[in-house]
Amino acid sequence: MPLVRNIPEGKVGWKKVKCQICGSECWERPEQKQLLKENNNMIACCTKCAIEKVTIRDGVTIRGG
């Protein structure tokens, strides 16, 4: 999810939520909510954590938690 830090104004329909990984404030978009509902193994996280997650999946970085 886009970080509030990066997009302070947000857009119509966006909801301010906390990243489930790092706790940063970010924007939840309506289409994202639907996607999460359909995929139980997905969690909502900010753009920063999403990038880190890719790194972890590729086996480059090993990080606790």
Ligand SMILES: [Zn+2]
């Ligand atoms: Zn995060």
